[in-house]
Amino acid sequence: MSSVLEMRSITKTFPGVRALSGVDLTVRPGEVHAVCGENGAGKSTLMKVLSGVHPHGSYEGEILFEGEPCAFRDVRASERRGIVIIHQELALVPQLSIAENIFLGNEIASRGIVRRNETVRRAAALMRQVGLRENPQTRVADIGVGKQQLVEIAKALAKKVRLLILDEPTAALNDEDSAKLLDLISELRSQGIACILISHKLGEIRRVADTVTVLRDGRTVETLPVRPSPKAPAALPEDRIIRGMVGRDLDHRFPERTRYTGADAGRPALEIRDWTVRHPVDRRRKVVDGVSLTVRRGEIVGIAGLMGAGRTELAMSVFGRSYGIHDGGTVRIGGEEADTRTVPAAIARGLAYVTEDRKTYGLNLIDTVSRNVSLASLPKLARAGVVDEHRERRVAEHFRTSLRIRTPTVLEQVGRLSGGNQQKVVLGRWIHTDPEVLILDEPTRGIDVGAKYEIYTVVDRLAAQGKAVLMISSELPELLGMCDRIYTMAAGRLTGEVAREDASQEVLMRYMTEDGSRGAR
Incomplete structure (x- = not known):
């Protein structure tokens, strides 16, 4: 079998936005295949199509897994085939034990009763496999984020995973935990498990990936070997990946500083x-x-x-x-x-504070771009205690243009924006407070x-x-x-x-x- 996964001409449209347009992706057995691109390029949408979050019939194109056409109606259908996705926001229940989380939704039971001893025993074996040295009955709330990632991978292994999708797996990890996780991904590859790695950290891609597919504006730009051959000493240069992502050479990673020259400078x-x-x-x-x-x-x-x-x-x-x-x-x-x-x-x-956790503390994800921009400065936009919605929208339009927030309208729900555009919304809010x-x-x-x-x-x-x-x-x-x-x-x-x-x-x-x-x- 030359490929474990083929996604052919995948097209996905949301109201007013074409998120994917004829995307192709091929993953070989036992391969770590990186998918990268700017925020809004379509990476997460493509993985949601693959994992059944966006069900068959809501997109165009074809998915073949292990040579067979697939029409996943939901996440459980893809998991039954051995496709498991680990999202950036971990899907664990903090108050349950590690063992309970590993088999959550996949419980070991007889006649509707969970077999606790068997659950703990099998959880311990899976934990050893991913290098997690904890008591299986420890609460997930009592372990760090790095170990929680390992619980997610053990959870995937419990479902007999054949293709593991990791979405920004090291975003919240320190360097030590990130290195351990990358080593585990390499170990899974040696066991014949294919992995799709979504990451903005190009150093990680160069370290662990075999192949990288670059998406831009919802289209496949190119697929490149990270190393031309197994014996090649040099990995694909970061600048080469960046050129594919942004469509140009990024000669300078940081803007040239413009110094403040006011009378109170310093x-x-x-x-x-x-x-x-x-x-x-x-x-x-x-x-x-x-x-x-x-x-x-x-x-x-x-x-x-x-x-x-x-x-x-x-x-x-x-x-x-x-x-x-x-x-x-x-x-x-x-x-x-x-x-x-x-x-x-x-x-x-x-004072203004842009939090590190924009989704929990920085934004109301179910409200509009316009309302999120105005939240910290409502008195500026109110008359007699009532917010002037026309002024509110004008302010949001100003920041949509000046910060280059990619959204079809300021009335778009902010939760539908990419991470980079969400961050610009947060910045716009605090800049408006002057x-x-x-x-x-x-x-x-x-x-x-x-x-x-x-x-x-x-x-x-x-x-x-x-x-x-x-x-x-x-x-x-x-x-x-x-x-x-x-x-x-x-x-x-x-x-x-x-x-x-x-x-x-x-x-x-x-x-x-x-x-x-x-x-x-």
């Missing part, structure tokens, strides 16, 4: 002094411990740190004390002490290189207007390419402050792995 816009926050449940634990930092007008300042360093906790606690228990410290904006005890108070003092300080928490997570560049351009433009930007990112090249200075955090404390000209990944990593006991220098 003056402190945000000053945080001795900021301390305790864990909301375990009050003995300090998640932010005596942090002091400054961001000046027209400056982009980064915060680097490993998972658990306290970066997001710092940002959320400063913005309306949205996390933890405040235990001391002050915030000054524009040289004056600011009341940021509530979110409305923080917004009124010129903040003095913009805190960006993982602003390009899960976004392709083309959309990243557009967001970087927006951030640079804000700094050039005199805004102060505090950027939190797990991608060190992003911080090095965008920031004037970079603070590092570990264990809730600042461990370093590095100027742009002195910064490198090695220097930052050294500070990020300190124990946090000595503070910034």
Whole structure:
């Protein structure tokens, strides 16, 4: 059998939008086949067609699996054939055990009664297969995201998977967990299991994939071998993949900085002094411990740190004390002490916060683009307490154009937009509040290189207007390419402050792995 999967001329149309147009995809047995493209290119839609989320009859084209035509009416139909998809948002029940989650919907039972001992025994065997060393009866809520990914893969193996689809599997993982997951994908390949890997991380594609198919604007652009031959020492260059994704060479990953030249350039816009926050449940634990930092007008300042360093906790606690228990410290904006005890108070003092989790905290996914843009500044758009919908739509149209939000109309449900366009909606919302300080928490997570560049351009433009930007990112090249200075955090404390000209990944990593006991220098 030359291929385990063939998707031929797949076309999928939504109201007003053609998401896929004649897409072809062929996957060989035991192959890791990467699918990449900009946000909105059609990757997720194609996988939803394959897995039965979009049922047969709702699209045009043909699917052959192991040589046989398939007409999947739902997800369970595709799973019965051995096709299992693991979405970026994991489908686990936190309050159930690992074993219960592995066999959820596929329970081991006799006469309607779950055989618990057999469930635990078989779960333990599957867990060993994926390298998960936990008690099968441990609650999923009590393990980290990296281990939860392994539970999802064990769950797929329980369904006798023959083709595993992984959608951005390392988006929420640290480097160590990402490396372990990629090693597991390689191990599955050696067992004859084919994998489709959707990822924006081109380094991961070059490391683990055999073949890459590039989509652009809902069409197949090209399919390329990642290595010309098994013995070839060099993988396909990242720039070659990028050229296929965006339709052009991306010579510069970051825009050239435009410096702010106003009379108040260089003056402190945000000053945080001795900021301390305790864990909301375990009050003995300090998640932010005596942090002091400054961001000046027209400056982009980064915060680097490993998972658990306290970066997001710092940002959320400063913005309306949205996390933890405040235990001391002050915030000054524009040289004056600011009341940021509530979110409305923080917004009124010129703070804006773009959360790292746009789908949970950043957007109302079932509401329109227009309403999502206006949510943080409704008083600006209201008369006598009633929102002027015409003004609201004009504002949304302005940001749709200026931020290049790809949507047929501002009345489109924001949940239907790609990740990159959703992130632009969040940015538009906070830009409309006209903040003095913009805190960006993982602003390009899960976004392709083309959309990243557009967001970087927006951030640079804000700094050039005199805004102060505090950027939190797990991608060190992003911080090095965008920031004037970079603070590092570990264990809730600042461990370093590095100027742009002195910064490198090695220097930052050294500070990020300190124990946090000595503070910034």
